[in-house]
Amino acid sequence: MAAAKTPATPLLRVEGLSVDFASPRGAVRVVEDLSFHLNAGETLCIAGESGSGKSVTALSLMGLLPKPGGRIVAGTALFDGADLFMLPERRMAQIRGHQMAMIFQEPMTSLNPILTVGRQLIEGPMRHLGLSRAVAAQRAVEMMDAVRIAEPKRRLKQYPHELSGGMRQRVMIAMAMSCHPKILIADEPTTALDVTVQAQILKLMQDLQRETGTAIILITHDMGVVAEAADRAVIMRRGRAVETGPVSRIFARQEHDYTKALLAAVPKFANGERAPEPLPDEVPLLDVRDLIVRFDVRGGGLIPRVTQRVHAVEKISFDLKPGETLALVGESGCGKSTTGKALLRLVPSHGAVELRGTALGRSTRDVKAWRRHMQMIFQDPMASLDPRMTVGELVAEPLVIHGIASGSEIKHRVAKLFDRVGLTTEQMSRYPHEFSGGQRQRICIARALTLGPQIIVADECVSALDVSIQAQILELLKELQDELGVAYLFISHDMAVVEQVSHRVAVMYLGQIVEMGPTRSVLGDPRHPYTRKLLSAVPIADPARRHLAREAPEGEVPSPFRPVDYEPSYVTLQDVGGGHFVSAA
Known part of the structure; x- marks a missing residue:
């Protein structure tokens, strides 16, 4: 033996x-x-x-x-x-x-x-x-x-x-x-x-x-x-x-x-099968045409001169319907967050941006009025909340800035918002550091809702959260959309989350949209090589399928830094059926 x-x-x-x-x-x-x-x-x-x-x-x-x-x-x-x-x-x-x-x-x-x-x-x-x-x-x-x-x-x-x-x-x-x-x-x-x-x-x-x-x-x-x-x-x-x-x-x-x-609580990626049905065609709420964002890089000598230029966003166009979620996906540096900031005039840009047919102006008064209709939820809630103010004051601040309410009415409105996002009125007197990450994100959502916006730009708003907290925040966003009809520009690199919440997807690469269409079509039948590269890298929460893992993508995304005299070439999107557009290049 x-x-x-x-x-x-x-x-x-x-x-x-x-x-x-x-x-x-x-x-x-x-x-x-x-x-x-x-x-x-x-x-x-x-x-x-x-x-x-x-x-x-x-x-x-x-x-x-x-x-x-x-x-x-x-x-x-x-x-x-x-x-x-x-x-x-x-x-x-x-x-x-x-x-x-x-x-x-x-x-x-x-x-x-x-x-x-x-x-x-x-x-x-x-x-x-x-x-x-x-x-x-x-x-x-x-x-x-x-x-x-x-x-x-x-x-x-x-x-x-x-x-x-x-x-x-x-x-x-x-x-x-x-x-x-x-x-x-x-x-x-x-x-x-x-x-x-x-x-x-x-x-x-x-x-x-x-x-x-x-x-x-x-x-x-x-x-x-x-x-x-x-x-x-x-x-x-x-x-x-x-x-x-x-x-x-x-x-x-x-x-x-x-x-x-x-x-x-782990979002399961199913190649678009779990995605919401696309909404019927109607007049767009937001219309973006030929949006361009570039940043000058200066250096050299006592009087710095422009030595390079960052081509962050290059002539992209898309629209957003009432009550719709459009996801912007891609790797870091592709221009997703810059696009969201440009829509709120947080970074300088060129191109046409219209809300229900009214163009976004460039004066301080125009931008202030625009932001009553469009708000933003940032990726890091702690960095976007002033640590010196109570969370009640932070949520009330938009009402004060826009002169919409005063006195007891402000407190009443803020209390209703806290209740709506799953927080208590007793928590209004606390400071941001006294809350968990998930609670801070709820506070940011309440602040974004204060003015009753028609559009919310959600920039990686759940990427740093644990899966159970992430599920709660996503459910809250869905409830708010169903109840208030708010539209989301949902910026993310998590394909399982994108599949769960978005009606349509736009894939960005080096500042340009290379594929766009209904989520089920883009994730279920990706046509562009870059989209296929993104999807091949999605981790599968199943050890039994580990042997099916595809080869990890190699290499870095090319740098968006270009010489001052660089003239970009623009992609042309072709309709391959059902509102699914793919770069012809």
């Missing part, structure tokens, strides 16, 4: 981790009695919503809890025969960046803005591996090449702000992998990225894992990413692990009610 196979010793074993944070009301337990293990060469996902303790767990393992405030009160983390939680800072500094490395969620805040990319990449190998500057520089070139950044020698001389979001994230991966760590902790590495860049980053991490044998702890709230990338998962809620196991089992047969609710 053959001897039983002895299970391999885990690379990392965490037992009973509990973490407290100091607060004015005393210690708050943010992670409680958490246990899990990580095997060599595997990917473990720690998943859950904001506030579940995912990132705090990662910071605890790296010895990076904020001090004073954060404190490990119980637990062990055995790695290489030592308890990470008991090691002195000098020993942790030797492990951190060498044997264990971390990729943070926002690379722009993690990279030093005053140092070149090359300077930051050579620091780790020189410190941990004792390499000379010349050898470390050569390794930096190799790592940049490994993460598929073109022209690595030129990029090493650039500063972080000169790179796109996807390239900055790849630089972070190159830095983390430069010393060939045994464990890589990736904290929401794809949350703010477009689907094509997200697919590239996930594939890149998997390729590097196969080549180096590095084990990965992937922290995310995106269950599609969990399904695409993980071997096992730990589902966390309010600091506790509620379910642990192989990803295939968790997706096929959930044991905890929270896991069931989390997966039920």
